[in-house]
Amino acid sequence: NAGVMQNPRHLVRRRGQEARLRCSPMKGHSHVYWYRQLPEEGLKFMVYLQKENIIDESGMPKERFSAEFPKEGPSILRIQQVVRGDSAAYFCASSPGFGTGNTIYFGEGSWLTVV
């Protein structure tokens, strides 16, 4: 049973370019979460999605950041016009969304470097 898959693992972008990070949840999971970890800092919640629906985006920056989880395909975290401060590790997680377990499992992360 494959875990949460994230790609790319490492991404380098120049200032002003766009970054797209992809996340495929575990099989049978319909809920996806995105977290950001700045260098030497803790994990910060960004957004929580079900297929075709945003449940909670209270942690998303108001500008340049967007996320989607379409009916088919992976969840996408999109960062437009990247700046150096966007350099961070971005972790995706997934859960079934129901049941006594409903445990959230994380991927290995995507490391974004803005130069």
Next chain:
Amino acid sequence: DAKTTQPPSMDCAEGRAANLPCNHSTISGNEYVYWYRQIHSQGPQYIIHGLKNNETNEMASLIITEDRKSSTLILPHATLRDTAVYYCIVRVNYGGSQGNLIFGKGTKLSVKP
């Protein structure tokens, strides 16, 4: 903000039990206690969770006090590979915005030879 309090760091000798405490005095009746760990430069790894009964799995044991205001994660025989930051988190275990994981600063466990 995180609803838990953990010591910032702990040391443990290799082969000994590591006991990591967590205070969650404002836990609600429908909130579970979850433990994760993050080894340097890796994604957070789920360890264990519980509601009010003690739990054990292949990785660890979780002891929750009767009043549910605190808990202890026990790694029975710590190895060098258990060196990580350990996070104690309370959350409801169903969907919806309350089902998020809100990470605090955790406890940095250093296992020493």
